[in-house]
Amino acid sequence: MATQKKIDTVNTLTEKVNRAKVMVLADYRGIKHKQLEELRRSLKKTGGEFAVAKNRFILRALGDRAESMKDTLNNETAVLFAYEDEVAPLKELLKFFKATGIGKTKAGLMGTTVMSDAEVIKLASLPNREVLLGKLVGQLNAPIQGLHYALQWNINKLVWALDAIKTKKA
Numbered sequence: 001m002a003t004q005k006k007i008d009t010v011n012t013l014t015e016k017v018n019r020a021k022v023m024v025l026a027d028y029r030g031i032k033h034k035q036l037e038e039l040r041r042s043l044k045k046t047g048g049e050f051a052v053a054k055n056r057f058i059l060r061a062l063g064d065r066a067e068s069m070k071d072t073l074n075n076e077t078a079v080l081f082a083y084e085d086e087v088a089p090l091k092e093l094l095k096f097f098k099a100t101g102i103g104k105t106k107a108g109l110m111g112t113t114v115m116s117d118a119e120v121i122k123l124a125s126l127p128n129r130e131v132l133l134g135k136l137v138g139q140l141n142a143p144i145q146g147l148h149y150a151l152q153w154n155i156n157k158l159v160w161a162l163d164a165i166k167t168k169k170a
Contacts, residue, residue, distance in 0.1 A: 013061035048089025
């Protein structure tokens with residue numbers, strides 16, 4: 001029988017799942033309370049949230065996406081919700097796991113796409129949003145710059161020739 005507290009917990013998790021851009025399931029066994037609080041503070045700075053919940057509650061919160069995640073929901077499970085940036089909280093979580101030597105990711109969910117552990121780690125290796133946008137702008141600007149240099153070449157040759165004539169006469 002469901003108590004009001006359990007219903008509220010599932011409703012809260014459902015709201016977080018719907019709001020999150022990326023959701024990552026992690027095994028947190030062995031993390032001490034003080035370390036967990038430190039992790040939560042660092043994730044909050046990056047726009048993420050780390051919540052520990054029962055597997056049944058997570059399954060109910062996932063709704064129709066629960067079947068695809070059912071296999072990974074075993075043992076103790078914590079959930080990382082990334083609200084603003086998809087990659088920054090995940091990088092922070094993996095940095096914490098590496099520094100402490102405790103914990104590992106199980107699976108992830110980006111929109112409706114289920115990610116394996118390897119895909120989650122691959123996502124964390126991406127540069128942040130600003131760097132990716134900078135690279136995109138550079139790639140879009142490259143053809144224009146090439147055209148600019150190609151058109152400028154003949155004018156530069158004329159200027160160099162006139163400069164050589166000037167120095168030769170002087």
